[in-house]
Amino acid sequence: MSITKEAAADALRIAHEASERSAMLRGYQSTAPHLILWGCAYAAAYSYGYFVPQNAGLAWLVAVPITSVGDVIVAWRDKGEQTDSGDWTSMAGLFATFLAFITAAAAVFQPQDPKQMAAFVPLVVAACYTVLGLWLGRRMVFAGIAVGALTLFGFFALPAYFMLWMAAVGGGTLILTGLWLRQA
């Protein structure tokens, strides 16, 4: 069997494209359940924040740890026995960094209105999804841009209904995007 240079280049291109596509789809499959989980958290916590505004922060104090535990369970089921201590360290580090950044930013900016923090966190999340999407694939970029744009729209155009907007549209976008990634 002899292969020409052109055929070799073509075969390498085919192999590369298949490999890239496989990695992208695997990334989507891994990420999808996390988006759905956080979409449900958004829907629950923002709804609570709308109907019980005086305890809006409490909803997140409950939702974040529960959803984070859900993230760990999902990640463990995804990788199972292949999960090693490095993976857990990375996940814990990522979460700790995110929490530290949000806390530090709040301390620096001193938001006067709870809606500012309610908008700031999903904007940071949206930026993270968009950046992640540059490596994982376009669907994540779409998710990030969608959540960011909808957050800004709700904050500026619907201030009286912002929490409800985020529950329905923010949470809904994450859930629908998670389902969309799973279909890929």
Added chain:
Amino acid sequence: MDTPDEVIHQSLRLRIMATLNALSDGDLIEFTRLRSVLSATDGNLGAHVSTLENADYVRVEKDFVAKKPRTRIAITNRGRTAFGQHVAYLRSLLEDPPIPRAAE
């Protein structure tokens, strides 16, 4: 490797191997999902997976989930090595041969 791997070099088999090689060790992919990823037909994909299985480049696991049959495929260590060697061979074809030194 000085020769191509004829088992791997066929277009769909190359794509199957590249797809499986991108997964982590031990990761299995369902046949239906692989078919969807590669836009292949059942028969075509099945035939090529069999060829790769006979060469011990992939392993096929069959079980039942909620009474429905499920077929999953993973690359073997031998398959990973063979794929890597075949890619290395293809790359070597693209390298320009060294310019021979003039006799003194």
